[in-house]
Amino acid sequence: MSVVKESFGRTNDGQAVDAFIFENANGMKAKVINYGATIVSIETPDRAGQPADLVCGFDDMAGYQSEANPYFGACCGRYANRIAKGKFTLDGVEYSLAINNGPNGLHGGTVGFDKKVWDAAMVGDSVKMTLISPDGEEGYPGTLKVELTYSLNDEGELRLDYSATTDQKTILNLTNHSYFNLAGADSGSVHDQIICINADRYTEVDDDATPSGRLLPVAGTEMDLTSPTPIGQRIGEVQGRGYDHNYCLNKKAEGELSLAAVVTDPASGRAMECWTTEPGVQFYAANWVENVVGKGGAIYNIQESFCLEAQHYPDSPNHPDFPSTELAPGETYTQTTIYKFGVEG
Numbered sequence: 001m002s003v004v005k006e007s008f009g010r011t012n013d014g015q016a017v018d019a020f021i022f023e024n025a026n027g028m029k030a031k032v033i034n035y036g037a038t039i040v041s042i043e044t045p046d047r048a049g050q051p052a053d054l055v056c057g058f059d060d061m062a063g064y065q066s067e068a069n070p071y072f073g074a075c076c077g078r079y080a081n082r083i084a085k086g087k088f089t090l091d092g093v094e095y096s097l098a099i100n101n102g103p104n105g106l107h108g109g110t111v112g113f114d115k116k117v118w119d120a121a122m123v124g125d126s127v128k129m130t131l132i133s134p135d136g137e138e139g140y141p142g143t144l145k146v147e148l149t150y151s152l153n154d155e156g157e158l159r160l161d162y163s164a165t166t167d168q169k170t171i172l173n174l175t176n177h178s179y180f181n182l183a184g185a186d187s188g189s190v191h192d193q194i195i196c197i198n199a200d201r202y203t204e205v206d207d208d209a210t211p212s213g214r215l216l217p218v219a220g221t222e223m224d225l226t227s228p229t230p231i232g233q234r235i236g237e238v239q240g241r242g243y244d245h246n247y248c249l250n251k252k253a254e255g256e257l258s259l260a261a262v263v264t265d266p267a268s269g270r271a272m273e274c275w276t277t278e279p280g281v282q283f284y285a286a287n288w289v290e291n292v293v294g295k296g297g298a299i300y301n302i303q304e305s306f307c308l309e310a311q312h313y314p315d316s317p318n319h320p321d322f323p324s325t326e327l328a329p330g331e332t333y334t335q336t337t338i339y340k341f342g343v344e345g
Contacts, residue, residue, distance in 0.1 A: 001025070001125040001152065008033045008040075009061040015117045017061055020127045022152040027051060028341060030150075030158050032073075034120035035064055036113065037129045037148050039073035039178045041295075042158065044341045047269030052184035054270070054341075056292075056300050065115075068292050071177040074114035075148055076107040078133060078140045079325070080175040081246070081282060081314035084210045088317035090141065090169060090326070097139040102208045104315075107177075109138035113146070114177070126151035135168060142168030142327075156341040164333040171325045172333050173312045175278075179286055179305035182265035182272060186298035190285070190306050191232025197225040197261045197283060199247035203313050207240060211315045213322075215248055228264075231285060231306060241287035242303060246280045246313050254279070254323070257336055261308050264344060275338040276310035279323045283308060310337040 001024055008019040019040065022030045029043040029051075041053045057072045058064050064072070079097075086097040086105035097105040107114065118129040126149050133144040149161045162174050181190055202223050204214040218224040222237035223245065235242045249260050260281045264271045274281065284307040292300040316322040327333050 001154065003122055003125055003127060005122060008035070011035065011061060011117060012065055017117060018120060020120070020122065020150070022150070022158075024152055024156070025154045026156065028152065028156055030152055032127065032150050034118045034129055035061065036074035036115060037118050037131075038064065038075070038114070039176065042178075042339075042341070044156065044270060045343070047343045052268070053295070054180055054182055054185060056179040056181070056185045056294055056305050059295050063294070070179075070289055070292065071107060071114055072294075073176070073178045075174060076177050076309075077113035077146065077172065077174045078108045078138065078144065079105070079171055079173045080107055080177075080309065080311045081173065082106050082209055082211075084315045084318055088171065090171065090317070095139055095141065104208065104210060112138065113174075118148070123149070140170055142166040142170035144170060144172065146174070158339045158341070160337045162333070162335040164327065165331070166327050167329055169326065169328045171317050172327045173316065173325045174335060175282070175309040175311040176337065177307060177309055178339075179289070179300075179307055180263070180272065181305045182263060182270040183268050185295065185300070185305065188304055189232070190303060191230060191235065192266065193231050193306075194228045194264045194266065195225055195231050195261060195283070195306070196228045197247050197281065198250050198259055199281070200226065200250055201248040203246040203248065203280070205239070205245065205314070209240070209244065209314070211313070211319065213319045225283070228262075232303070235285060235303065243283050243285040244287055246282050248280055248313070249276070249278070251279065260310060263306070263308075269343040271342050271344045273338075273340040274308045274310060275340065277334070277336045278310040278312060280313050281308050281310050282314075310335070
């Protein structure tokens with residue numbers, strides 16, 4: 001294993017941004033930057049040994065700071081996914097957030113964690129990124145300290161270990177928002193790639209993606225991905241433009257690190273597993289990505305990539321029956337998510 005640090009340019013307000021490049025013994029490379037704690041690239045070989053970059057992104061800081069950026073590769077927070085009407089109540093106090101996705105608050109607000117320059121340091125073969133979010137930022141209570149450590153091993157596992165503490169009771173839901181295409185990020189539709197998600201239920205939402213509070217069974221519906229299914233097989237039957245739903249993962253115990261999803265690409269032979277301690281995974285088929293100019297001039301479009309966003313359920317603060325996203329002083333938030341890459345056949 002090796003990690004190399006290099007410059008990735010500067011933000012519009014002059015802050016230096018660094019890139020960290022991981023490489024393992026089997027030809028896999030990953031690059032992350034400390035702007036948004038973002039995964040910029042993941043290169044892995046196919047069954048013939050030919051490498052390709054599997055994640056959508058940009059060549060430079062101009063792209064990552066542009067309005068065209070749909071959270072490519074970023075850490076989303078303080079609250080990933082949606083909060084209905086941008087409001088929640090904590091210990092009898094109502095808090096108001098930015099409305100930035102239809103009628104809802106999304107991914108932490110106008111300037112969420114994805115738009116912050118994190119402190120970063122190499123620690124052995126890993127990179128630890130740290131962010132302080134002050135009390136009241138984007139409407140959230142409490143000063144929050146977040147750590148996210150990236151590491152890569154020779155088994156093809158890109159591991160994300162999160163932790164956080166607060167000085168005042170708050171809510172927290174973090175995720176990585178990488179857009180994957182196992183044929184290569186610029187390879188077009190992912191409809192023929194095969195997905196299996198270890199979830200018997202999903203979170204019902206209305207047409208504004210606002211959760212109703214009901215967890216519905218997937219069995220017998222277009223939402224059933226419990227057995228290997230081409231992404232495009234029933235996507236036309238799915239609510240809205242296609243898959244953009246939280247799947248409630250089957251867990252033997254709360255906080256268990258378990259297999260959430262497997263995706264394979266029959267053409268290249270590449271396979272990806274998502275493992276997580278989180279209770280849910282948002283499967284999103286890039287339904288709103290249209291004519292985004294990315295790395296090397298590639299044009300990314302609808303359903304030409306997919307996201308597996310390991311996280312808590314959307315709008316959990318407004319649904320007491322959902323797993324809690326509250327964090328109090330003296331407690332430590334932890335999460336581990338692993339994206340594991342290899343080949344089959």
